[in-house]
Amino acid sequence: MRDQLEEIRKRAIADLGDDATETQIENVRVRVLGRSGELTEIMRRMREVPNEERPVVGQLVNQIKRELEARIAVLQEKLKAAALEKSLSEAQLDVTLSGMKIRRGHVHPIHQILEWMLEIFVGMGFEVAMTQDVEDDFHNFEALNFTAHHPAREMQDTFYLDGGALLRTHTSNGQIRVMEKRQPPLAIVCPGRCFRRDELSVRASPMFTQLEGFMVDRRGKITMAHLKGVLTEFTKAFFAATAVRFRASYFPFTEPSAELDMRCLLCNGAGCAVCKHSGWTEVLGCGMIHPGVLRAVHYDPAEYQGFAFGMGVERTGLLKLGVGDMRLFFENDQRFIAQFPELSGGAR
Ligand code: DAH
Numbered sequence: 001m002r003d004q005l006e007e008i009r010k011r012a013i014a015d016l017g018d019d020a021t022e023t024q025i026e027n028v029r030v031r032v033l034g035r036s037g038e039l040t041e042i043m044r045r046m047r048e049v050p051n052e053e054r055p056v057v058g059q060l061v062n063q064i065k066r067e068l069e070a071r072i073a074v075l076q077e078k079l080k081a082a083a084l085e086k087s088l089s090e091a092q093l094d095v096t097l098s099g100m101k102i103r104r105g106h107v108h109p110i111h112q113i114l115e116w117m118l119e120i121f122v123g124m125g126f127e128v129a130m131t132q133d134v135e136d137d138f139h140n141f142e143a144l145n146f147t148a149h150h151p152a153r154e155m156q157d158t159f160y161l162d163g164g165a166l167l168r169t170h171t172s173n174g175q176i177r178v179m180e181k182r183q184p185p186l187a188i189v190c191p192g193r194c195f196r197r198d199e200l201s202v203r204a205s206p207m208f209t210q211l212e213g214f215m216v217d218r219r220g221k222i223t224m225a226h227l228k229g230v231l232t233e234f235t236k237a238f239f240a241a242t243a244v245r246f247r248a249s250y251f252p253f254t255e256p257s258a259e260l261d262m263r264c265l266l267c268n269g270a271g272c273a274v275c276k277h278s279g280w281t282e283v284l285g286c287g288m289i290h291p292g293v294l295r296a297v298h299y300d301p302a303e304y305q306g307f308a309f310g311m312g313v314e315r316t317g318l319l320k321l322g323v324g325d326m327r328l329f330f331e332n333d334q335r336f337i338a339q340f341p342e343l344s345g346g347a348r
Contacts, residue, residue, distance in 0.1 A: 001042065001045075001048070001049055001053075001057055002056075002057065002060065004042070005042065005057070005060050005061065005064060008032060008038045008039065008042075008064065009064045009067070009068075012028050012031075012032045012064075012068055013067075013068075013071070015027075015028045016028055016068070016071050016072065016075060018075075018078075020075055021079075022076075022079055025072055025075055025076065025079075028068070028072070029068075029072055032068060033065060033068060033069070039061055039064065039065055042057075042061055043058075043061060046058070106340075106341045106342060108329075108337065109317060109321065109329065109337065109340035110209060110313055110314060110317055110329050112340065112342075113313055113316065113317040113320060113321075114191055114209060114211065114313050116238070117189075117191075117211055117234075117238060117313070117316070118189060118191065118211075120233075120234055120237045120238055121189045121213060121234065122189075124187075124230060124233065124234075125187055126187045126188060126189045126213060126215075127186075127187060127188050127189070128188075128189055128190075128191070129174060129177075129178050129188050129189070129190050130190070130191070130192065131171070131173060131174040131177040131178070131190050131192060132168070132173070132177070133167060133168055133192060133193050133194075133195070134161065134165055134166075134167060134168075135165065135166055135167070135168040135173050136164065136165060136166070137164065137166065138176075139168075139173040139176045139177060140158075140166060140168050140169060140170075140172075140173050141153060142296070143176045143293065143296035143297065144172050144173075144175070144176065144252060144253040144293055144296075145252040145253050145290050145292040145293055145296075146252050146253075150252060157169075157196050157197035157198065158196070158197070159195050159196075159197060159206075167194075167195035168192070168194055168195065169194055169195065169196050170194050170210055170212070170310060171190050171191065171192045171194060171210040171211065171212035171310060172212055172253060172308070172310060174188070174190025174192065174212045175188075175190075175212065175214050175253075175289070175293065175308055176293075176296065176297060177190075178190070179216070179294075179297035179299065180297050180298075184216040184217050184218070184299070184304050184306070185215075185216065185217040185218075185221075186214070186215065186216045186217075186306075187214075187215045188213065188214055188215075189211060189212065189213040190211070190212040190213070191209065191210070191211045191212075191313070192209065192210065192212075193207060193208070193209055194207070194208055194209070194210050195207050195208075196208075200326075200327055200330070201326070201327070202324070202325045202326060202327065203315075203326055204326065205314065205326055205327070205329075205330060207330075208312055208313070208314050208315075209312070209313035209314060210310055210311065210312055210313060211310070211311055211313055212308070212309070212310045213308065213309050213310070214289065214306055214307065214308035214309070215227075215230070215306050215307055215308075216289065216294075216299070216304055216305070216306030217304070217305070217306065218303065218304060218305070219302065219303055219304060219305040220305065221305070222305055222306045222307060223288075223305070224256070224288060224307070226307060227258075227286055227287075227288070227307035227309070228246060230307075231244075231260050231284065231286060231309060232244050232260075235260065235262050235283055238316075238320070239262055239265060239283075239319070239320065241262035241263060241265070242262075242263050242268065242269075243262065243263040243269070244260055244261065244262045244263070244283075245260070245261050245280065246258040246259070246260055246261075246286075247259050247260075247261055249285060249287075251285055251287055252290070253287075253289065253290050253292075253293050253308065254285075254286070254287020254288055254289060254290055254307075254308060255287060255288060255290045255291075256287055256288060257285070257286070257287035258285075258286050258287055259282055259283075259284070259285050259286070260282075260283045260284050260285075260286060260309075261280040261281060261282050261283060262280070262281055262283050263279065263280060263281075264278075264279055264280060264281050265281065265319065267279065281319060283311065283316070283319075284309050284310065284311035284316075285309065285310055285311070286307065286308065286309035286310075287307065287308060287309075288305065288306070288307050288308075289305070289306045289307060289308050294306075314326055314329050317329065321340065
């Protein structure tokens, strides 16, 4: 039986030459190691082997089995490597073919507008602070001098959440959030999403973006003149406006309050449909921070003073890009969006 085993081994090794094909290898495996293969057959006939020889024969069977399995593994590994080598050498890259055009995405126009606004304010020394969209009545209204039944609350139709929380109606909550935590001097801009119960229309959207800004320092250090300087500078940098004017207005959180208009970019003051024949376009709201607001964040109005401003980013975007309909910014229609690949750099 030992001779027979040696015979099986020799034949298998001979069949598993270096150039054995996958089929040849598989044939040997089935013939020798398979369920009804030669080695299995020998094991089955172990009864015929004299008792004292059985362990030796058994060991020999195992040894041959291991040897052949190892040999098969080596050959299969070699075949795999050769197949890979072959496929790599056959795959040819024709570098003279013209390339595929890859369509690159880009930042949404509203975000580009916002980034550019921030860049201008950061250039003037402002810091950017993000504040929360989900607010409480205190930070969105109360601390901003909207008393309980203040009529101005109704100017901003609010989304209320269960438990009394609300979605902020403006980024002015950023003033309160930042001043509560920090001490002057402060020069901060707060961009963010705002929400009001407005129908989506040409000029309004229930969700929109605002940029809030404020500057506070010791009394007398930040005056209305600084407000005018900073906001005139911004309007010139952003719109290349030829002239601006400050018009008296009202906000609960500023006193005095003003709105900044710039000379209409379309008609340059001559009067057109866009500026409703006034020659001016409204850009933003602003004013000196109301003493009540300072008190709400535990600043002493006798000691500190500052100004604040706020503007709608979509609204400003409409003016800047000459877009006629707010809804276009929210519909994500590629035919519209793709027209503003990169407002930064040259196109500005
Ligand atoms: N919060 C105002 C709004 O949503 C915008 C605004 C006006 C912000 C004047 C200010 C400001 O900080 O001084 O319409």
